[in-house]
Every structure is written in structure tokens, then in C-alpha cells.
Amino acid sequence: MTDRLGPIPFEQLSDAQRAAAQAVIDGPRGALYGPFVPLLRSPELMAAAQRMGEYLRYRSAIGVRLSELAILVTARQWTQQVEWAIHAPLALANGIKQDTIDAIAARRRPAAMAADETLVHDFCLELHQRRQVAEPTYAAALALFGEQGVVDLIGINGYYTFLSMVMNSAQTAVPASPAAPLPE
Structure with a gap:
């Protein structure tokens, strides 16, 4: 490429x-x-x-650890190798478990996530796959993160979708990374 x-x-x-x-x-x-x-x-x-x-x-209202998780879910949805190469190691360094990262890469639901990680994962998947967020998921996110946190979470998904579109179209070169590439 x-x-x-x-x-x-x-x-x-x-x-x-x-x-x-x-x-x-x-x-x-x-x-x-x-x-x-x-x-x-x-x-x-x-x-x-x-x-x-x-x-x-x-500086998002949901914090770096959960932002990195949302970035990984978005990168996986777009099979965006550059974002994955950059952010999988950052997610690990910020407290996301390797098993969670591996499951997202394989398009599997991670088996054991913290409650806030489960909520971010589900919110992101619903937004990407259903193009909306179910009321129970939205209500849980609102209760945990507040309105600013919900808007920031939506923003992370939208921003990294934009970057994925740019790099997938441009066929941006993937940097060296300790993270394994996403499977097609």
C-alpha cells in the first residue's frame, strides 16, 4: 500500500x-x-x-484511561492500523488490560473489564454499529460521567472516526509499534 x-x-x-x-x-x-x-x-x-x-x-472529562479505550474501539471499527499502533500501547500503559486490548482487536467482547470500561466499550460499540446509543447505556453513562463526560465520549468517537477516515483514505504509513497489527 x-x-x-x-x-x-x-x-x-x-x-x-x-x-x-x-x-x-x-x-x-x-x-x-x-x-x-x-x-x-x-x-x-x-x-x-x-x-x-x-x-x-x-484532558477529556472521562480521563486518559477511558479515552484510550474509546480510541481503541473506534480504531477497531475502522480497522485503522496507525491509531491502533499508537494507542494500543498507550491504553496498556494507562491501565487497560492486555486481554481487553486483544479481545477488541479480535472483535470479541472482552471477558473481564472494570464497570466503567464496560460502559465505555458498550457505548462506543452502540454508537458505531447502531448509529445511536440505547437509553439504558446512555443513562448509565450520564450517571457515571455527567453531561460533559457523555459529550466528550461522543467527541472521542467522532474525532477518531474522522482521523480513521483521513488515514484510511490517505493510506498513511503505520509506525513501528509493540502492538500487533489489527487483523483484517
Whole structure:
């Protein structure tokens, strides 16, 4: 598979592209990689996406551990190898069990999750597969996370779906990772 929208040499970047790239590099990500490589073709879109993603990934109302779980469920739904390569190790480092990660990769329901993980898993699957969230699942999420947490959880699913669409279309190169690739 060819990386359709690969890296642009620094000297070929426009001023707007250079500024957008620098904002990513100067932020918590520390480098320009993954979805930001193809998104650099639209620097204003990239800048807006980067700001949203920075909030959702690092400061969402549901916390990093559950955000990483939601990212994995989304990456699996889209078979998005770059997101999986980046976020499976982060999920593990933030407290998601390897058995849970392996089950999501295999499209199986994880056998043993914490109650909050089960709720996030089910909420994400319903949103992706049914295009809505059942009332009992929504009510449980609202009770546990509050309105901001529910909106942030929806936002994580939407944001990482957007990134998956970008990278699947661009055929973005998968970085080296300790995580096994997602099975097709």
C-alpha cells in the first residue's frame, strides 16, 4: 500500500503549513506524525483538528484511561492500523488490560473489564454499529460521567472516526509499534 499523502519536506511547506506543523510539534504530541501528515495539506483544518484532539486525548472529562479505550474501539471499527499502533500501547500503559486490548482487536467482547470500561466499550460499540446509543447505556453513562463526560465520549468517537477516515483514505504509513497489527 502506498502512502498517498506522505510527509512533505520542510522546505516545501507554505507558511500556513509550517505554522500548523509547529503547533503540533510544540504541543504534547512533540512531533508531526500519523493523521497530521496527510492533514497538513489543509493547515486550517489540521489546526482545528489538532486542538480538538489535544483536548479529547489528554484532558477529556472521562480521563486518559477511558479515552484510550474509546480510541481503541473506534480504531477497531475502522480497522485503522496507525491509531491502533499508537494507542494500543498507550491504553496498556494507562491501565487497560492486555486481554481487553486483544479481545477488541479480535472483535470479541472482552471477558473481564472494570464497570466503567464496560460502559465505555458498550457505548462506543452502540454508537458505531447502531448509529445511536440505547437509553439504558446512555443513562448509565450520564450517571457515571455527567453531561460533559457523555459529550466528550461522543467527541472521542467522532474525532477518531474522522482521523480513521483521513488515514484510511490517505493510506498513511503505520509506525513501528509493540502492538500487533489489527487483523483484517
